Amino acid sequence: xxxxxxxxxxxxxxxxxxxxxxxxxxxxxxxxxxxxxxxxxxxxxxxxxxxxxxxxxxxxxxxxxxxxxxxxxxxxxxxxxxxxxxxxxxxxxxxxxxxxxxxxxxxxxxxxxxxxxxxxxxxxxxxxxxxxxxxxxxxxxxxxxxxxxxxxxxxxxxxxxxxxxxxxxxxxxxxxxxxxxxxxxxxxxxxxxxxxxxxxxxxxxxxxxxxxxxxxxxxxxxxxxxxxxxxxxxxxxxxxxxxxxxxxxxxxxxxxxxxxxxxxxxxxxxxxxxxxxxxxxxxxxxxxxxxxxxxxxxxxxxxxxxxxxxxxxxxxxxxxxxxxxxxxxxxxxxxxxxxxxxxxxxxxxxxxxxxxxxxxxxxxxxxxxxxxxxxxxxxxxxxxxxxxxxxxxxxxxxxxxxxxxxxxxxxxxxxxx
Numbered sequence: 001x002x003x004x005x006x007x008x009x010x011x012x013x014x015x016x017x018x019x020x021x022x023x024x025x026x027x028x029x030x031x032x033x034x035x036x037x038x039x040x041x042x043x044x045x046x047x048x049x050x051x052x053x054x055x056x057x058x059x060x061x062x063x064x065x066x067x068x069x070x071x072x073x074x075x076x077x078x079x080x081x082x083x084x085x086x087x088x089x090x091x092x093x094x095x096x097x098x099x100x101x102x103x104x105x106x107x108x109x110x111x112x113x114x115x116x117x118x119x120x121x122x123x124x125x126x127x128x129x130x131x132x133x134x135x136x137x138x139x140x141x142x143x144x145x146x147x148x149x150x151x152x153x154x155x156x157x158x159x160x161x162x163x164x165x166x167x168x169x170x171x172x173x174x175x176x177x178x179x180x181x182x183x184x185x186x187x188x189x190x191x192x193x194x195x196x197x198x199x200x201x202x203x204x205x206x207x208x209x210x211x212x213x214x215x216x217x218x219x220x221x222x223x224x225x226x227x228x229x230x231x232x233x234x235x236x237x238x239x240x241x242x243x244x245x246x247x248x249x250x251x252x253x254x255x256x257x258x259x260x261x262x263x264x265x266x267x268x269x270x271x272x273x274x275x276x277x278x279x280x281x282x283x284x285x286x287x288x289x290x291x292x293x294x295x296x297x298x299x300x301x302x303x304x305x306x307x308x309x310x311x312x313x314x315x316x317x318x319x320x321x322x323x324x325x326x327x328x329x330x331x332x333x334x335x336x337x338x339x340x341x342x343x344x345x346x347x348x349x350x351x352x353x354x355x356x357x358x359x360x361x362x363x364x365x366x367x368x369x370x371x372x373x374x375x376x377x378x379x380x381x382x383x384x385x386x387x388x389x390x391x392x393x394x395x396x397x398x399x400x401x402x403x404x405x406x407x408x409x410x411x412x413x414x415x416x417x
Contacts, residue, residue: 040227043094050105080103207329214305
């Protein structure tokens, strides 16, 4: 493992710093928005703006890389993102923040595409799984660490926004000084959604719904905490718990995934998530029950996303995986745009605890559809399934495609004992 990490350490260090800055800004939006008197609906629109930009960046960045190269794209997007983070403090208006979030989302997505193309180029078929797993851990630790940094300042001032900007700027040092350019990123044209839904219905519908869930948790979780009167320390702990659970639950879900009917595991995992969300709803303002609900409900989101990707790959021919990767990322992105908007509307009309009700409803839809699909098709024999690999919901089409190819190859060798 040490030999594997030695080739990508600079990239992983840079990614941690990027996620520290981006993770700070996600929670800061809700904290500062609450101070400025933004409504849940206004903050939901601001949150969705990020995912609009993120989706656009995933599709447009490969063309930019082909024109000017990885280094220039990476440096330019980083500069724009760093400037955008500071600009939030200059004009506290929902429309201005929405535009800035679109820009930051575009830049962040482009940074992912560029960094992940370097990562993919540095990997071989033998070590790709370990490198992708290390990349997932680096991203998650960055997001969790960002919450701790928010306790060092006051969201009412510009200091934390400036700190997030500095972290993003610093992150490019180890990457640009050590990583060499690679061939231009090539992302296959996305498979039409109608065709994707016919080929992998559960994977497509499930990933769309998980887009709703992930964007709601990451973008509206802090809004929920603000509206029920949690302190800043409690809010950042709540957000950290949403992501910390993934580090603990990723392995057991992956282990089970390679040894049983994935549809059953999808249904059971999402059904448990419904229970966790209902527990959060019933917890009221009890801090420790809220933290437990966040840890468990957030913890199953990332493994469930990777599980749905693995099941989608089981339904596809290997030649279809490159095009399907783009389609699945697009499907997730559409869900991520809609999730905060619907949650914000619900919180505006029914109160802040509609946050949990919306999550429970969405997870319940995943459970119901998984059970329905079990009545329509026979289970794929375990020995014929691809291997599971942890992939974050924010992964670019390039990583989704690479993970699918690796999983297919490993699946031919059978699950690890």
